[in-house]
Amino acid sequence: MRRPTELLFVFLAAVSGGLSPAGAQDALLLRPDRVYDGRAMHAGWTVLVRGGTITGVGASLELPPGGRELALPGTTLLPGLIEGHAHLLLHPYDETPWADQVLLESHGERVARATVHAAETLRAGVTTVRDLGSEGAGYADVGLKAAIDKGVIPGPRLLVSGPALVATGSYNPRGAPEWALPKGADEADGVDGLVRATREQIGNGADWVKVYADYRWGPDGQARPTYTQEELELVVRVTESSGRRVVAHASSAEAMERAARAGVRTIEHGDGATAEVFALMRELDVAFCPTLAAGDAISRYAGWRSGVDPEPARIRAKRESFRVALDAGVRICFGGDVGVYRHGDNVRELELMVEYGMSATDALHAATAGNAGIFELADRGRVEVGLLADLVAVRGDPSREIRALRDVALVMKGGEIVVGPEGR
Numbered sequence: 001m002r003r004p005t006e007l008l009f010v011f012l013a014a015v016s017g018g019l020s021p022a023g024a025q026d027a028l029l030l031r032p033d034r035v036y037d038g039r040a041m042h043a044g045w046t047v048l049v050r051g052g053t054i055t056g057v058g059a060s061l062e063l064p065p066g067g068r069e070l071a072l073p074g075t076t077l078l079p080g081l082i083e084g085h086a087h088l089l090l091h092p093y094d095e096t097p098w099a100d101q102v103l104l105e106s107h108g109e110r111v112a113r114a115t116v117h118a119a120e121t122l123r124a125g126v127t128t129v130r131d132l133g134s135e136g137a138g139y140a141d142v143g144l145k146a147a148i149d150k151g152v153i154p155g156p157r158l159l160v161s162g163p164a165l166v167a168t169g170s171y172n173p174r175g176a177p178e179w180a181l182p183k184g185a186d187e188a189d190g191v192d193g194l195v196r197a198t199r200e201q202i203g204n205g206a207d208w209v210k211v212y213a214d215y216r217w218g219p220d221g222q223a224r225p226t227y228t229q230e231e232l233e234l235v236v237r238v239t240e241s242s243g244r245r246v247v248a249h250a251s252s253a254e255a256m257e258r259a260a261r262a263g264v265r266t267i268e269h270g271d272g273a274t275a276e277v278f279a280l281m282r283e284l285d286v287a288f289c290p291t292l293a294a295g296d297a298i299s300r301y302a303g304w305r306s307g308v309d310p311e312p313a314r315i316r317a318k319r320e321s322f323r324v325a326l327d328a329g330v331r332i333c334f335g336g337d338v339g340v341y342r343h344g345d346n347v348r349e350l351e352l353m354v355e356y357g358m359s360a361t362d363a364l365h366a367a368t369a370g371n372a373g374i375f376e377l378a379d380r381g382r383v384e385v386g387l388l389a390d391l392v393a394v395r396g397d398p399s400r401e402i403r404a405l406r407d408v409a410l411v412m413k414g415g416e417i418v419v420g421p422e423g424r
């Protein structure tokens, strides 16, 4: 029996060694039981892939001369999932606490782990990841993205944010003042400091600028706003000049409101949100990334046994605030803060979105066309002619049972089969 590490090497070799059965120009007709195109389910549809893109979709496609057909009985074919909030440079906190990862693990170890995380994520059917902060690993995410794009290592297409921006004094690790501990993000403040830091992160390869609009630095360790309204607006203005968007970490209602008014594209976490804040986000078209799975994981690490112990107050509040967000009609992003929990377990967030009150079809939409829309990625997220052939087939029907997303039968990225009958 092979150990998991050996299996991974087999997988790495298969992907980087050029096993590309979907071939550069060969037409491949995929025949699942049904296709979810990002909007609706279509029984009996087939999908034609050629040269890395989708060239045909529908019920009566003909196999072009020289083309091949791949039968995928019992499966649903859908766009490759788009994870909205990941940290490929972190691993689960029950293995190693966050601060120990930031302070004690070497850059080399963290990058090595991240390459494994990227492969695991892709194999789970996630073909695009927005990675929201290297947490002390500088621009390692930019390098990881380059290595994936050059075909050196397997992984999803990445949107990265580099070190991210935090207000001085607000972020961790914090220890004795005598020690200048390295932080999990770059400290920058005020007009000159923020303009410079924002431009520096963009220049070093950030696709998104991440700003922490609040953090747990209140008198009793509660989340309190960090940046002023003017500072947030400045970061947005500088970032948008470059054609990029800003993402804000915010848990408190006050920081969420400041970030929304400043013009950020998405707000992450939002545990202390109110109906008024969600209404404002809807009005200003700011999407909400609830990171349900991170809260769930952290409660479990603290000893909570789901289904046995009473639900912790934190989980109950999150469940209620997610309901308020749904009722407010705010755009919901699929992003679980994966890295707090195991990479490749991304579907956990979608399962919780459904458990907390979203329909399975809405969750599927969020994970595909929804996130593509929020992230302004016109080339993916739907099964449509002309788009990238980033596709996943799962056994069963995830619009009835979201858990079916875990039973992956095929993963294709840019027309190349990564997992599937001919992939490994």
Ligand SMILES: [Zn+2]
Binding pocket: 085, 086, 087, 132, 337
């Ligand atoms: Zn995060």
